[in-house]
Amino acid sequence: MRSATRRSTVQWVDTDAAGIHHNTLVNRLVEAAEAQLVQHAGLDLGAYFPVTPRVRFEADYEAPLFFSQEVTTTLSVAAVGTSSLTYEFEIWGEAFDGHHRRRAAKGRYVVVHLDEADHGAGAASSPWPDEWLSALGDAD
Structure with a gap:
């Protein structure tokens, strides 16, 4: 299965007044890694994101991140369904x-594919296009 590893730095906007990360930073980091993974798979980000809403997201927060700290995000495709x-x-x-490297968060989330012509509110999921299925499910 595909995976992506992305390095970045915690920005001031990602923190509270004490310089500790907001929990929303985790979403931003994993979505940036998802964009990298999808792009490296050869798919068009402009076609992918509008039809792949998140339907489930869970995270375990294990340690704080701080303003200007470097972070490494690893994202992997765990399962591909219809x-x-x-x-x-x-x-x-x-x-x-003075702190050692440590895991700040781990988790998983699910996206579904919506038909491009019918991706408005209440749209039902539809099967992945064959080329997307091949690109997202194959190993690097």
Whole structure:
């Protein structure tokens, strides 16, 4: 299955006044890794994101991340169904200000594929296009 690893830095906008990350940072980091994974699979991001809503998201927050800390996000395709896809992720805070590298969050989320012509509110899921299924399910 496909995976992506992305390094980034915690920005001020991602933190509270004490410089500790907001829980929404986790979503932003995994979606950036998802964009990288999809793009490296050869798919068009403009076609992918509008028809792949998140229908389930779960995260275990294990350690804080701090302003200007480097982080590593790893995202993997865990399962591909007829019209759904499950991603698993880990976010690691790199060594920083006397702290060792440690896992900040782990979790998983599910996206579903909607028919491009009918992706409005209440649309039902539809099978993945063959080329997407091949691109997302194959190993790197």
